[in-house]
Amino acid sequence: MELKKPQLKKISNTEWEIPKSFKKGMNVPARIIGTEAIIDSMDLRVYEQISNVATLPGIVNYSFCMPDGHSGYGFPIGGVAAFDPEDNGIISPGGIGFDINCGMRLVKTNLTYKEVKPKLKELVNNLFEKIPTGVGRKGFVKLNENSFRDVVEQGVKWCVNNEYGWKKDLEFIEENGCMKGADSTKVSDKAIKRGFSQLGTLGSGNHYLEIQRVKEKNFFDKEIAKKLGFFDDQIVIMFHCGSRGFGHQIGTDYLQEFLKVMEPKYKINILDKELACAPFNSKEGQDYFKAMKCAVNMAFANRQVILHRIREVFSKIFGKDAENLGLDMTYDVAHNIAKLEKYKVNGKIKELLVHRKGATRSFGPGIEGIPKEHKKIGQVVIIGGSMETGSYILTGTDKAMEKTFGSTAHGAGRLMSRTKAKKMFVGEKLQKDLEEKGIYVKGASMKGLAEEAGDAYKDIHSICETLELAGISKRIVSLEPIGNIKG
Amino acid sequence: MTYKFIDNVTMADVAFEAKNKDLNKLFEDCGLATFDTMINLKKVKSKIKKEIKLQAENIEELLFKFLDELIFLKDSESLVFNKFKVKIEEDKIFKLNCVANGEEVNIRRHDTKVDVKAPTMHKFKVEKKNNSWSAFVILDV
Numbered sequence: 001m002e003l004k005k006p007q008l009k010k011i012s013n014t015e016w017e018i019p020k021s022f023k024k025g026m027n028v029p030a031r032i033i034g035t036e037a038i039i040d041s042m043d044l045r046v047y048e049q050i051s052n053v054a055t056l057p058g059i060v061n062y063s064f065c066m067p068d069g070h071s072g073y074g075f076p077i078g079g080v081a082a083f084d085p086e087d088n089g090i091i092s093p094g095g096i097g098f099d100i101n102c103g104m105r106l107v108k109t110n111l112t113y114k115e116v117k118p119k120l121k122e123l124v125n126n127l128f129e130k131i132p133t134g135v136g137r138k139g140f141v142k143l144n145e146n147s148f149r150d151v152v153e154q155g156v157k158w159c160v161n162n163e164y165g166w167k168k169d170l171e172f173i174e175e176n177g178c179m180k181g182a183d184s185t186k187v188s189d190k191a192i193k194r195g196f197s198q199l200g201t202l203g204s205g206n207h208y209l210e211i212q213r214v215k216e217k218n219f220f221d222k223e224i225a226k227k228l229g230f231f232d233d234q235i236v237i238m239f240h241c242g243s244r245g246f247g248h249q250i251g252t253d254y255l256q257e258f259l260k261v262m263e264p265k266y267k268i269n270i271l272d273k274e275l276a277c278a279p280f281n282s283k284e285g286q287d288y289f290k291a292m293k294c295a296v297n298m299a300f301a302n303r304q305v306i307l308h309r310i311r312e313v314f315s316k317i318f319g320k321d322a323e324n325l326g327l328d329m330t331y332d333v334a335h336n337i338a339k340l341e342k343y344k345v346n347g348k349i350k351e352l353l354v355h356r357k358g359a360t361r362s363f364g365p366g367i368e369g370i371p372k373e374h375k376k377i378g379q380v381v382i383i384g385g386s387m388e389t390g391s392y393i394l395t396g397t398d399k400a401m402e403k404t405f406g407s408t409a410h411g412a413g414r415l416m417s418r419t420k421a422k423k424m425f426v427g428e429k430l431q432k433d434l435e436e437k438g439i440y441v442k443g444a445s446m447k448g449l450a451e452e453a454g455d456a457y458k459d460i461h462s463i464c465e466t467l468e469l470a471g472i473s474k475r476i477v478s479l480e481p482i483g484n485i486k487g
Numbered sequence: 488m489t490y491k492f493i494d495n496v497t498m499a500d501v502a503f504e505a506k507n508k509d510l511n512k513l514f515e516d517c518g519l520a521t522f523d524t525m526i527n528l529k530k531v532k533s534k535i536k537k538e539i540k541l542q543a544e545n546i547e548e549l550l551f552k553f554l555d556e557l558i559f560l561k562d563s564e565s566l567v568f569n570k571f572k573v574k575i576e577e578d579k580i581f582k583l584n585c586v587a588n589g590e591e592v593n594i595r596r597h598d599t600k601v602d603v604k605a606p607t608m609h610k611f612k613v614e615k616k617n618n619s620w621s622a623f624v625i626l627d628v
Binding site for chain 1: 492493495500561562565592594628
């Protein structure tokens, strides 16, 4: 089937609308956030997928696509949609992604580039050795199926109680590292068996751990940057991973379950099987929500034990304990998740189920649920770029609360398919070129590395500029990569 | 080998198409394509034999369950495979018996590529046309 670009209605320089008339069954229009240049470069399947989302029951206002959006299955990556549980609103695993609570974490140090540069290779090699990456790897935390159930119900609290973290880490994680109401009896044995040996593994694909350099010239808001603890020539660590096979299996299990009940029991018709869903207020919907929370907690715990490893490695290499090296959390935020949040709809405050698939929460100042220390500046948003181009720290805004259900972009967004990237780039050459630019990369897979080449992604700088133009996030600082481990 | 990876279907995931006159071999090809996404098949040694038994109400569900099971074994037992012997029987429901040959993954020796998270239902299809079977699968990676 040939795809057509719909006639987009220009709402503003950064908002474009697909009207309800575009497709039969759309309950609301779809809106894409992006400058004209970004819209022009979007793949056509995004329009198809975001308008399919608009047909789902109980959707409120608009189905959104963020500027880093690209086609996925079911929802596009970069998709945001809120559903009203009181108006038959649904929950859909395809609106969250198989990698539940895939997310970003940023950790500070008090080290400078000058101090780290001579030890960079040793540091990256040690991190690569200590944090398992790639296909089928097992983690270093020895658990059995029962203790793993504790992990997924308690999240980072379990890690802190078992000496894989500091109490103060909890404050700087979305949901304080544990989504309440996680119930492991709603998770299949298969998911438990698939996940219990993977705590502390990075995964592969676009998952990575990066050592980055702060430069004062890259501060967009000096005052807030300093308040968040950034200083010129500082070294920080950013990493990106999720709930591993555990979350993937929960997604797979419930997708199948929803496909069985959706039409016969709930009379919901969908345009793509990956949009399988159930009413949020139904047994199936609630079961999935409780299982999803287990995967959310597993991912927070996964990132926490990886932080523990990072602290051990830095401590060993620099001969100081992690506290003295200032290895404190900046923030940890999810970008594949569904959450109940309150928004004003037609003048009334309503509790909605917000799906974010490849989209980050972007709560403005003063909103409940952000760390006390960040209350005045807004929630920290972490947007990872490709391994060549750098990443961004932004903050949430009031406008995001009004416009996009407190949501913003999550990364650079792919511009080129994996198959094409593999044809265009060679992992070994890329690694060498990056080293010449001062970026030391160690990967589990050379082919995997080629798929993640900077040119396979959209320009992170224009994505983040767009977020600020649209008003849904505010740029604080951009960070430059100097070392990277990849799955 | 009668599968090929297809570009221009999905931006961040992996799509493949398999074609075979024999349904058993079609399933074997889909198993190979799934592991070809993750590792260099030529580097895998046949050290471990794993028996898989599954049943489903229709052929699409059977293939989905088969791929799901292979991905499960990759994570739960760290196994990768490069040889499959599949036998499917139809007796009101579809029953699959498979012997898979492979070994534990070794990232230094297997030229690992990208990890597969799940088979997706997006455009998922198994059909018989003109006496030949075909399957279309998108894997989330």
